[in-house]
Amino acid sequence: MSQSPTSASDAAEALREMAEQRHRLEMIIEGTAAGTWEWNIPGGQMRVNERWAEIVGYTREELAPITPETFFRLVHPDDLAQSNALLSAHLEGRSPHYDSLCRMRHKQGHWIWVQDRGRVYERDAQGHPLWMAGAHADVTDLQQARQDAANMRQRLQAVVDASDEVAVIATDVDGVVNLFNTGAQKLLGYRPEEVIGRVNPGLFHDPDEMRSYLQPQMDAEGRMPTIFEALTAHAAQGTWSHQWTFLRKDGERRQVRLSISPLDGAGGSRIGYVGMAVDLTPLLQVREQAFVAAEKFAGAFSSAALGMALVSLEGRWLDVNDSLCGILGYTRAELLQIDFQTLTHPDDLHTDLALLGDLLAGRREHYHMEKRYLGKAGNLVWGRLSVSLVRTENGEPLHFVSQIQDVTAQRLSGQQLRESEQRTRVTLDAVADMVLTLDLHGGIQYANAAATRALAGEGAEALAGSQLQEVMELTTEYAPRSPLDVAVLLDPDSNAVDLHSDLLLSVSAHLLPVDLTRAWLCDEQGQVSGAVWVIRDVTQQRARQREARHLAEIDPLTELSNRRGFEAHLQQAITRVARTGQSASLMYIDLDHFKPVNDTHGHLAGDAVLWAVASVLRHGVRDSDIVARLGGDEFAVILAGCSLKRARRIASDLLEAMRGLSIPWDQRRLSVGASIGIAPLFGGMSVDDAVAAADAQCYRAKAMGRDNVQVEAQALGAVDPLDALDASESGE
Template identity: 75%
Template sequence: MAGQGNNGNGLLERRLQELAEERRRLAMIIDGTAAGTWEWNVQTGEMRVNARWAEIVGYRLEELEPVCQKTFLKLVHPDDIVLSDAALEDHFEGRSDNYVCLLRMRHKNGQWIWIHDRGRVFEWDGQGRPLWMAGAHADVTELQQARQDAAESRQRLQAVVDASDEVAVIATDTEGTITLFNTGAERLLGYSAEEVVGQRRLGDFHDPDELAAWLRPLAAADGSLPGAFEALSARADEQTYSRQWTLRRKDGQPRQVRLSISRMDGAGGARIGYVGMSIDITEILQARAEARLSAEKFAGAFTSAALGMALVSLEGRWLDVNDALCRILGYPREELLQVDFQRLTHPDDLQTDLALVQDLLAGRRSHYHLEKRYLDRDGKVIWARLSVSLVRTEHGEPLHFVSQIQDISAQRSSEQRLFESEQRSRITLDAVADLVLSVSLDGRIDYANAAAVRTLAGDGALSLAGHKVQDVLALTTEYAPGSVLDVSVLLDPESNAVDLHADLLLRLGTATIPVDLTRAWLRDDEGHVRGAVWVLRDDTQQRARQREARHLAEIDPLTELSNRRGFEVHLQQAITRVERTGQAASLMYIDLDRFKPVNDTWGHLAGDAVLWAVASVLRHGVRDSDVVARLGGDEFAVILSGCTPRRAARIGGELLHTLASLSIPWDRDRLHVGASIGIAPLAGGMSVDQAVAAADAQCYRAKAMGRNNVQVQGEASELPGDDSEAAEG
């Protein structure tokens, strides 16, 4: 029996040794795969993970202990938790043999990394529920990025060929036989790809006479002409060859195209064929011909038009006038050409007209309409409806004005009499959904339509007549939504403090509604203003569309900061706010130092990574109310509202310090940049260009003083930063 006991102990000892050896080998295998292993109690949430599991997400195991299900959920991207739960459900219900999920986890450095998570249940409880699972994590970030890069490359290549059927793409082999004929080529030439690929050669579609004339100077000494493909490919071997050609469609119809032919080389540099890209310009050429015809027609219409017409120089001189305008103003043509339009405009209307002219020249409008008064040769007032458009050169430079002038003196007199009559009648607009109020100059409501009474006083109210408009109508503005607007601003015909079509909000209880307010002034028999009719319309949807359009047009896609267009809009608003409130504001201009070596050494992708990181530093280094913009390249700007230059200098110093410590991992190195910062105060009345120039001048001064410092207009302020290299190994 003793012997048997000894034998049993020996077997147990060998079995334990074998088990230990198996565990050692298993551990070596797991270490060799660099997998992070995990065990999970599905019922309690308890987890057991190895050090590699924590290392994959940038932690030491001790930093995460005790590890449980909540640890995992805290690290997983919120959008991927749903995917993980669905995969677990499939495994628990027997629809899959294993739990498999591709998900993102937050690395300690803040980046999202891709994890291939795989496991299975190895123990079930007595009720058939999953009890213990085991599995492994594998870091597949680089693989996922490679897949994404490959997919994007394929998409870009496909887009070149098929994104638009307006471009004909034809590729050939080295002998000129067509190997690719895209949908654009099918549309242009009327052939299907099946009719052409492998059967036709480049040059087969050219107009024979035009092609022969082009080949004739290339003839050999014996007079023989080279083949079309040979001549075209010889030009393309030197460089991309572009020319206007006439191509013949399958039905014989000629089409004018702009054809560019390029040589295609393989990976080893050997020629593998040619690719031609054609753009149909037939309609463009036809449009040009039609434009010439239109110009001739315009000349005829100008001369014979019943309306007064004139071409006016940018300085206001008449360049040409027709007979109708001469009749309206009572001048002979030669005499009228010697007088500028300002001398003929009624003094009370001149500034309005000139302001609209400036809007045209500045590009703020493409045309304008105005009812104004002219003075004829005898000094008589002529009421006219003026329509003006600006003719520009093909480069967008202003050339001259085209004016149409209609004599509406009789109509104006009739309308004035009708208008005065209508003012004496009560306007009954109860069927209108908009809010209509008639308000006297002292702010009392004379009349409110049913919609206004219902909205402002409740369903049970009968009238608002006699109430102070300030007591029932709470208007605010988008730039100061917390302050109720003094309605006297809206009762002043000379005031432009509020944009009636973009600024106003109607406060109803705790809610505010964007409204568009239209005013019509009520005048007495002598023309004096005695009140106004207001029409308030719900403008919620229109402003939402405008905000969305402005946002898409004013955001830099790389950094998600404001672009130059958005920056200029915000800067103009800040300058206006300074002028209106007197509150201080500053503009910070930031130019990165040592950014060009990053691009030159590591490439534009590294440069983009640096720009993104710098944008993040700037965004988090200022207040949410401040505007951070990328102006282009490595230039940034920050609009600091309510901020003096001295305070802005301190903020700039803090940003320099943060940028100096910024270290962007790239490949096996780390990238660093510095910055030079210029600061200028904003002042009311200054233009956007003046503000930018002032801050840019200080930035230039910062660079001249050794870079990596802050310079403030009017102060000797230098806040140095780090001067480390652009990249370290």
């Protein structure tokens, strides 16, 4: 039966419209720069447009034949499982469409972010998917922008949190807290999770204080504004500050200066408020303490057992207490008519005036001396004088404050002092620690019996009169052949001793671990004139410390270095590379199919496998190399003086040895494989960067089928002299 002309015309018109629609659809797709794909699910074939291939840097011909495996091969291993789960959910009808954000490897080797969307558009009679189509787009720039925004938020939060002396609290327009920095935590005692999104800042105000403040603002209907409404009303047009009482979580009251400012969005609309509170409590306490101190000084001045005086800059007595009058034998009225120079013994006046000159010039803050005064009865009074200078707020000298203790009786008790010194020497000779008294040039003025025995030998004569550097030498465990400079150790302004917790004392050709404690001796003018050293033998203490450090850095199962010890050794290796320029490599090892061993045979079997692998690694490298178990089934090896090429050969040998492992367990033989990644160490890189570089190569080994070695490609071109030697010896 022939077709009528009208039917043929209609069919042609329909085909033409379909072609135009398809052309328009293709133009729209091309205009969006999206890659399209179509998947015959039962047959496993896929059709993609040229843009799909361009996004990952290929042509369609380079990717042919294109199948789902093409997509799986390009997707980042970390994203593949999630993408497959989303795809399965859609294919099984549990989600209306497939939508996945994942990373795909570009032909040039870098990763790009792709938004992949699709939907099944045809199913068979049983509901099984037949055809699916979708598109994916390069959203790398969008992801980077999101990351930059997140980083910016983190930096802003860090800036706010760094201001821990200022409490910063932000709210939305309804008064709900949405920012609570570390300063607010410190001031109020709440954790952010207790406050943010939960409370109104009115919680922090003293209820009684706010009730009195809000009472006058009550309206005709008897309604008072809330604390938030009242305070933000003042800040509607700009910053408003006021002093308030805040209540901490523990009930303690704090006085604060609170400044409230409005927060407006980009369009000018009000989005909230920010309050900044400075704790005034310490300042108010200082003021209170200053007032109390002034009262106490007035009371102490008049009732002190010591003689006290306020002296003008010219030396006249401005005020004296009763004790000073009693010491010198004058009445208060008599002393206020004369100056201290008149009552000072002529032999002591020059020194006293010189020290006063140092005070006025700012060369010292106070001074002490013993001097003689002329009493009213003609008697000689020995006084221990302490003088300080009071200045105005601008730093201008105001007057002197003098304290005078009558030490006449002490000056006459020399015999008692000598007896006291004798008792001190006997006591020090009974002490096991070495005690030395030194002048600032290293001269030994006194050495107790323990010091004499240790430094000069049993039965030796006293060391007094010897030079310190002639009888002893101090070094450190870090540099045992580099003696410490005695002049630096005897400098009161030096902290050389404080910086060393690893001092060694050279005694009789061997090094003794010691601790050194210093105390400084001052002369009558307050100047440092010498030092007392106490040296203690800490051999057993250091040994216990070393044992504790060793236990802290060893994995108890494999007896390899643990992560803590590994990181310390890795930092040393990086520092050595920076200093010497010598090659070094880091090997990262992740066992393959280890989890089934634990799941099937138990953790004791897993421990046996880990011990066997540790043994292979330990015996497969040099004694100078560091082998560590980082945790679980992850190991690392630090190869000092080893280039990547040599490291790859070592790794291949280790891999071959592990392939041959056969561990007997419960009438079975257990085996395990490994994936190894290797990266070079560079001077200046961080420990985290080094581990990440080697871990990335291990990841690559996993992605390429496991049981192989991957090395950072861009570093393989470097030539190491040891490689050349190996090549010549092996005929390479």
